[in-house]
Amino acid sequence: MERRHFDTLVIGSGGGGLRAALQLAQGEANVAVVSKVFPTRSHTVAAQGGMNAALANVVPDNWHWHMYDTVKGSDYLGDQDAIEYMCRAASHLVVELEHAGVPFSRLPNGKIYQRPFGGQSQDFGGDQAARTCAAADRTGHAILHTLYQQNIHAKTHFFDEYFAIDLIRDEEDFILGAVVLNIATGEPLLIEAKTTLLATGGVGQLFRTNTNARINTGDGMAMALRAGIPVQDMEFFQFHPTGIAGKGMLITEGVRGEGGYLVNKDGERFMERYAPHAKDLASRDVVSRAIAIEIREGRGCGPDADHVLLKLEHLGPEVIKKRLPGILDMARTFANVDPIKEPIPVFPTAHYTMGGIPTNRFGQVVMPLEHSAEEAIPGLYAVGECACVSVHGANRLGGNSLLDIVVFGRAAGNHIIEFLKENRYHRPMKDEWVERALSRLARWEQSGEGESVDVLRDELQRTMEHYCGVFRTEEVLAEGVEKVKALAKRLDAVRLRDQSKVFNTARIEALELENLVSLGLATVKSALARQESRGAHSRMDYPDRDDERWMKHSLYFEDGRVEYKPVRTKPMSVDTFPPKPRVY
Secondary structure, three states: OEEEEEEEEEEOOOHHHHHHHHHHHHOOOOEEEEEOOOHHHOHHHHOOOOEEOOOOOOOOOOHHHHHHHHHHHOOOOOOHHHHHHHHHHHHHHHHHHHHHOOOOOEOOOOOEOEEOOOOOOOOOOOOOOOOEEOOOOOHHHHHHHHHHHHHHHOOOEEEEOEEEEEEEEOOOOOEEEEEEEEOOOOOEEEEEEEEEEEOOOOOHHHOOOEOOOOOOOOHHHHHHHHOOOOEEOOOOEEEEEEEEOOOOOEOOOHHHHOOOEEEOOOOOOOHHHHOOOOHHHOOHHHHHHHHHHHHHOOOOEOOOOOEEEEEOHHHOHHHHHHHOHHHHHHHHHHHOOOOOOOOEEEEEEEEEEOOEEEEOOOOEEEEEOHHHOEEEEEEEEEOHHHEEOOOOOOOOOOOHHHHHHHHHHHHHHHHHHHHHHHOOOOOOOOHHHHHHHHHHHHOOOOEOOOEOHHHHHHHHHHHHHHHOOOEEOHHHHHHHHHHHHHHHHHHHHEOEOOHHHOOHHHHHHHHHHHHHHHHHHHHHHHHHHOOOOEOOEEEOOOOOOOHHHHOEEEEEOOOOOEEEEEOOOOOOOOOOOOOOOOOO
């Protein structure tokens, strides 16, 4: 098998992976980026609304208010040291991106345009803030293309359209790189690296209706699980309140930031009842639950009363064309409505994985020890949606995901540079460790009659949507656990068609299905175990937040165990924000 050697292997070419790779390449490290799609097709490209930073270009703002909003938005499950680090770095990194070439929208005075977003406030819960730096409604697209171009300039080495099969781990738990698969040829490749960074994105494809690309199958999280690392807080899955009804395509929160609002079948602005102060710009879990309740109580729109309407025609054609051009195209294409003249039908749709691989604020993957201590796994890092730092806690604020990937991509890059100074040589590689990773691939070399990958994947998505959605109960979740376990057993019966006729993408889809099933089990088991409502995890049988028993992170291990660790409530340099009732 062909072997390549690098200082750092970055798996995933979204914003987090490319920002880390850029930091490393500029620091003269030899970097390889492995991506199962061409880098500018990574899911960061779909981020619409913007990136939060307290620049105060539109209204007064400071990073401490941003930190308060993020802690409150997380329903007090976010780690406050990591949140402080992110919010303090935000303004500097937006300016850095601007200098790298991101074409942010502008105010008349030439400064970066900032729009209001959900869960933002001035002065610790006061008036609405405008904190989200936007490039029209294609901010992720602008950032991803800029970071890719900068990486090309810095001579980062790209392995485009390669699929990561598994991590290589030695007896001392060092991570030595990964076995990857050339999708075009089907040939495996061993990439040996002194450090490995996982930046593989979320697992939105667990749910039938979602805003995510087909590639978001949680590959990095599943690789970490198989390497003995737990995944953290998987019960917290964000449902974005405004996906196109029945389709799932994202309608950015920026629409409401620009002045759009939600109405029910009676034309009532119902968010005034659920969030009297913030209204349509309450945090995402609050708005999603409000829409679900309106529909359940019979106030939904359309012949089936199965959605609500997002009105923006009052903004006028000029604002819509200038600030929301992508939404204009998307609504016309997928909803068959013209938002300049009529409202868009919307319904909550699976959007963002708050949980992931546990890390510290330097991007190091950490393992729990006794007495709440943690130990970093040498040579392994994770950033972005596949990681859980945790800056998003139980609910992510809009505009904080693009910030998260850039801040912690840079932080991981900086820490890897220091690690490489002390670890200058590759560790020995044994064939048995490589064979262990390759055994995953061998499993899909057998063909014949059996279950279909597509059928099983569809059943998994429908099961997760039905048993682990916006509202949850003990009985429904317990049934969901059994259903997903049964699907996991059926994996053994899955077969690809006659191998001579199988293109390599069929094998990739089978490997992705394995990843999805393991993370589906992690999500539904963690949700069953948490007996409270917090952020996106809404238990109808436990409607209140319980800080005494449940202010802790869940850790799910591959053998099915669920353990817990405390939330880091002490920030780096400021006072702790203590938990209090979360109202908007």
